[in-house]
Amino acid sequence: MINNVLLEPIELRKSILRMARVGDSVHIACAFSIIEICCVLYSNFIRYERGNLENPLRDHMILSKGHGVMAIYAVFARLGWLEQVHLDQYFSDGSLLHGLCEAKIPGLEVCSGSLGHGLPIAAGMALAFKRLKVDKQVYCIVGDGELNEGSMWEAILFSGHQNLDNLTVIIDANGLQAMGSCKNVLELEPLPSKFESFGFQVEECDGHDLIELDNAIRSKTKCKPLAVVARTIKGKGVSWMENNNEWHYRRLNDELVQDIYKEWGEQ
Secondary structure, rough: OOOOOHHHHHHHHHHHHHHHHHHHHOOOOHHOOOHHHHHHHHHHHOEEEOOOOOOOOOOOEEEEEHHHHHHHHHHHEEEEOOOHHHHHOOOOOOOOOOOOOOHHHHHHHHOOOOOHHHHHHHHHHHHHHOOOOOOOOOOEEEEOHHHHHHHHHHHHHHHHOOOOOEEEEEEEEOEOOOEEEEHHHOOOOOOOHHHHOOOOOEEEEEEOHHHHHHHHOOOOOOOOOOOEEEEOOOOOOOOOOOOOHHOOOOOOOOHHHHHHHHOOOOO
8 A cells, every 4th residue: 555544445435425515515426436546546656745735746537527526525534634624614615625526635646627738738737747757647537428528538648649558548438417317418339349448458257346446547558548448337336326317416414414324335
């Protein structure tokens, strides 16, 4: 483990649950979808100097699907990069933490509320680090619905052309986006062959299996950027939230929170 902290998916989901309830916020299922991805990245791959998030030699992680930011906040609190009080005041008046990814939070690199911008920035960072001959990795989590944006495919084409082997793109492929299924809104499958045709090394895995995710990211070779197509379930961890796209925007109440805890075997 890079940061010597064990990140447990269930504990991160509990943290998201508390944030969503106190802030009466949406995008719960979107955050649940990427929990295991975040666990593997921040435990095993992203290099930080603990206590110094401004270290110029640190790796960078871009959350392009910025609406999943509660997952990152939960990780940051567990790593000690955010005080618990900020999570307890999530999305409240005067709170430091809001509902989308913001660069003012140390450890977050970009403001990524508008989809389609994070990956182009990540590609630019990766190219800059290569030209500066700096040993830094860039990781970028994108949504499969976000791949509807033309700017994403320009960045993918650019990354392959520039042989950005210091760039890893992880696709949260849960098959859903805000207004429906990716298949019905704009079919992009098969994603693996598309990324391969754009010059990427491609790995496909169960996005909720920590070992599969670790192996997929660790398989990275030289000379090509890596795309990990992580097959995930939106709302993973709550039976009636899984693959239910209502939970892109629905809010919790106390009764629903209690139902979740009962499902998890807790009161």
